[in-house]
Amino acid sequence: MPHQATSPTPPEPRLLYISEVAQRTGLTQRTLRYYEEIGLLDPPQRMEGGFRLYSEDDIQRITRIVELKRLLGFSLLEIKELVQAEELREQLRDEFKRESDPTARRETLERAIQTVEFQLDKVNRRLDQMLALRSKLDARLARLRGRMAELDGIEEPQMNADERR
Amino acid sequence: MPHQATSPTPPEPRLLYISEVAQRTGLTQRTLRYYEEIGLLDPPQRMEGGFRLYSEDDIQRITRIVELKRLLGFSLLEIKELVQAEELREQLRDEFKRESDPTARRETLERAIQTVEFQLDKVNRRLDQMLALRSKLDARLARLRGRMAELDGIEEPQMNADERR
DNA sequence: CTCGAACCTCACGTGAACGTAAAGGTAAGA
DNA sequence: TCTTACCTTTACGTTCACGTGAGGTTCGAG
Numbered sequence: 001m002p003h004q005a006t007s008p009t010p011p012e013p014r015l016l017y018i019s020e021v022a023q024r025t026g027l028t029q030r031t032l033r034y035y036e037e038i039g040l041l042d043p044p045q046r047m048e049g050g051f052r053l054y055s056e057d058d059i060q061r062i063t064r065i066v067e068l069k070r071l072l073g074f075s076l077l078e079i080k081e082l083v084q085a086e087e088l089r090e091q092l093r094d095e096f097k098r099e100s101d102p103t104a105r106r107e108t109l110e111r112a113i114q115t116v117e118f119q120l121d122k123v124n125r126r127l128d129q130m131l132a133l134r135s136k137l138d139a140r141l142a143r144l145r146g147r148m149a150e151l152d153g154i155e156e157p158q159m160n161a162d163e164r165r
Numbered sequence: 166m167p168h169q170a171t172s173p174t175p176p177e178p179r180l181l182y183i184s185e186v187a188q189r190t191g192l193t194q195r196t197l198r199y200y201e202e203i204g205l206l207d208p209p210q211r212m213e214g215g216f217r218l219y220s221e222d223d224i225q226r227i228t229r230i231v232e233l234k235r236l237l238g239f240s241l242l243e244i245k246e247l248v249q250a251e252e253l254r255e256q257l258r259d260e261f262k263r264e265s266d267p268t269a270r271r272e273t274l275e276r277a278i279q280t281v282e283f284q285l286d287k288v289n290r291r292l293d294q295m296l297a298l299r300s301k302l303d304a305r306l307a308r309l310r311g312r313m314a315e316l317d318g319i320e321e322p323q324m325n326a327d328e329r330r
Numbered sequence: 331c332t333c334g335a336a337c338c339t340c341a342c343g344t345g346a347a348c349g350t351a352a353a354g355g356t357a358a359g360a
Numbered sequence: 361t362c363t364t365a366c367c368t369t370t371a372c373g374t375t376c377a378c379g380t381g382a383g384g385t386t387c388g389a390g
Contacts, residue, residue, distance in 0.1 A: 018366090019367085030350085033368095038347090049357075050355080051368080070294075071291070106317075113306065120303065133233075144278045144281060151271050214387070215339090215385080217338090
C-alpha cells in the first residue's frame with residue numbers, strides 16, 4: 001500500500017488510488033476510467049507519475065452516480081445530464097457566495113433552484129409510475145389473500161363471502 | 166388491411182398482426198420477435214403461412230413487460246424472471262380453478278401469493294430508495310427556497326433569519 | 331390469377347457499457 | 361538500487377438490445 005505523504009495525522013483529506021476507490025464504490029477501475037472518458041466524471045488529480053488521486057469529494061460524486069444509475073436505471077447519458085445539472089448547481093452556489101450584488105445573487109439562486117426542480121421532476125415522474133404499479137400489485141395480492149381467507153373457512157365471523165371478481 | 170375471418174361481428178376476440186401489435190405497444194416488430202426469441206414472450210399463434218397472430222392476452226403481457234422495463238429499468242433478464250413469476254401465477258390460477266381438493270387449492274393459492282409478494286418486494290425496495298432520494302432533493306430545494314425568501318427581504322413578517330446551515 | 335403490401339427467416343451491423351490483455355511506466359518498501 | 365505490486369494508455373473483444381437489409385413467402389384485394 002502506498003505512503004501517507006508528509007503528515008502522520010489523518011484529519012487532513014486523504015487521497016485515494018483508483019484501486020481503493022473501486023473497492024469503496026463497487027465499480028471497477030475500468031468503469032471509473034470509462035466514466036471519466038465519457039465526461040461523466042471530471043478528471044481527478046494526478047500524481048507526478050500520472051497516477052490518479054481521488055478526493056473525498058470525488059468519491060461523493062461517484063457514489064451519487066452509482067446511486068442514480070441503480071435507482072433510476074437511466075443511461076449514462078441521462079445520468080450525465082442530471083449530474084451536470086448538479087455540478088452546475090454547486091458551481092452556482094460558489095458563485096453565489098462570492099457574489100455581493102443582490103440582484104446577481106437572486107439570479108444565480110434562481111438558476112440553482114431550477115436545476116434542482118429539474119432533477120426532482122424526473123424523480124417524481126418515475127415515482128408516480130412506480131406507485132401506480134405498486135397499487136396494482138397490492139390489489140392483486142389483496143384479492144389472492146381474500147380468496148385464501150375464504151378457503152380457510154373464515155375464522156372471524158364474517159359474511160359468507162360470495163364476492164367473485 | 167387483412168380480412169376478418171368468418172364472422173363479421175366484433176365481439177369475438179380479434180387476432181392482430183405483428184404490425185398492429187407494434188403500433189399499439191410502441192415496440193418495433195424486430196423487438197417483438199427478439200423478445201420472443203429470448204423467451205421473454207412465448208410464441209404467439211401462427212397462421213398457416215407462418216404469420217404471427219397475437220391475442221389480446223398476448224398484448225396484455227407485452228404491455229406489462231414494456232411497463233416494467235420503463236419503470237424499473239431492469240435488464241430483460243430480470244424482467245424475464247419477474248414475468249415468469251407472473252406467468253406462473255396465472256398458470257396456478259387456472260390450475261386452481263380446475264382443482265377441487267381444498268388442500269391442493271390452498272397449496273396453489275399459497276404459491277401464487279408468494280410470487281406476487283416477490284414482485285411486490287422488488288418494487289417496494291426500489292420505491293423506498295427513490296423516496297429517500299426525493300427527500301434529499303426536497304430538502305435541498307427547501308434550503309434554496311429559504312435563501313431566496315431571505316434575499317427577497319421577507320415579505321411576511323418573519324424572524325430575521327440568521328440560520329446559516 | 332395476379333400483384334403489391336406485409337410477413338417470414340437469416341444474418342450481419344451498431345451503440346452503450348464495459349471486460350480484458352498487452353506493453354510499459356511508477357511507488358515505495360527492503 | 362532492486363523488486364514487485366500497482367498504475368498508465370492503447371486497443372481489441374464482449375454482451376445486451378435491438379437496427380437494418382437481403383432474399384424469399386404469404387395475404388388478400390381486384
